[in-house]
Amino acid sequence: RKEVEQDPGPFNVPEGATVAFNCTYSNSASQSFFWYRQDCRKEPKLLMSVYSSGNEDGRFTAQLNRASQYISLLIRDSKLSDSATYLCVVNKGGKLIFGTGTRLQVFP
Amino acid sequence: EAQVTQNPRYLITVTGKKLTVTCSQNMNHEYMSWYRQDPGLGLRQIYYSMNVEVTDKGDVPEGYKVSRKEKRNFPLILESPSPNQTSLYFCASSPGTGVHEQYFGPGTRLTVT
Numbered sequence: 418r419k420e421v422e423q424d425p426g427p428f429n430v431p432e433g434a435t436v437a438f439n440c441t442y443s444n445s446a447s448q449s450f451f452w453y454r455q456d457c458r459k460e461p462k463l464l465m466s467v468y469s470s471g472n473e474d475g476r477f478t479a480q481l482n483r484a485s486q487y488i489s490l491l492i493r494d495s496k497l498s499d500s501a502t503y504l505c506v507v508n509k510g511g512k513l514i515f516g517t518g519t520r521l522q523v524f525p
Numbered sequence: 526e527a528q529v530t531q532n533p534r535y536l537i538t539v540t541g542k543k544l545t546v547t548c549s550q551n552m553n554h555e556y557m558s559w560y561r562q563d564p565g566l567g568l569r570q571i572y573y574s575m576n577v578e579v580t581d582k583g584d585v586p587e588g589y590k591v592s593r594k595e596k597r598n599f600p601l602i603l604e605s606p607s608p609n610q611t612s613l614y615f616c617a618s619s620p621g622t623g624v625h626e627q628y629f630g631p632g633t634r635l636t637v638t
């Protein structure tokens with residue numbers, strides 16, 4: 418079983434839609450969590466950290482459920498520019514473990 | 526501009542011909558790391574360095590070497606490249622481990638024939 422698992426997608430959604438991605442992790446000792454965004458053939462960039470109480474940044478909301486060991490990312494009012502791959506990342510003992518990513522395609 | 530640079534960006538080489546991919550950061554970060562990214566496998570860590578002269582193996586270190594003689598530079602060396610090292614390579618740096626954002630270089634696409 419992979420340490421961090423994500424649905425690879427693709428999720429094809431129209432502009433303005435709300436879309437949610439989930440990610441599960443296997444190590445209950447994981448300490449911190451992130452969502453990174455990666456555009457095609459480019460470097461990953463931090464989208465947001467995920468806090469235990471949940472956090473919001475504009476149209477993006479991240480949630481953490483430690484009991485069930487999953488992390489979610491909600492994108493509201495999707496834009497064409499949101500098309501990318503979203504990587505779930507877990508810090509295990511100071512080392513980042515990356516999921517394989519969920520691909521999002523927003524169409525007009 | 527704060528950044529991580531890698532060179533070359535693209536490289537096609539032949540089996541067994543030693544090569545070095547350079548990585549440099551201008552943010553005075555202690556932590557630097559090399560990853561490779563392959564379809565369906567995600568980003569996997571090759572080597573990392575917590576500071577000058579301190580390096581350690583990641584998940585897939587076989588066939589690679591690194592050095593950290595200066596804080597800003599962290600080159601990746603393939604002494605005898607093989608076709609299974611064809612991949613997209615990313616260098617990253619951060620001010621610390623884990624809880625801090627990692628800043629990635631633009632990537633190096635390596636093909637070994």
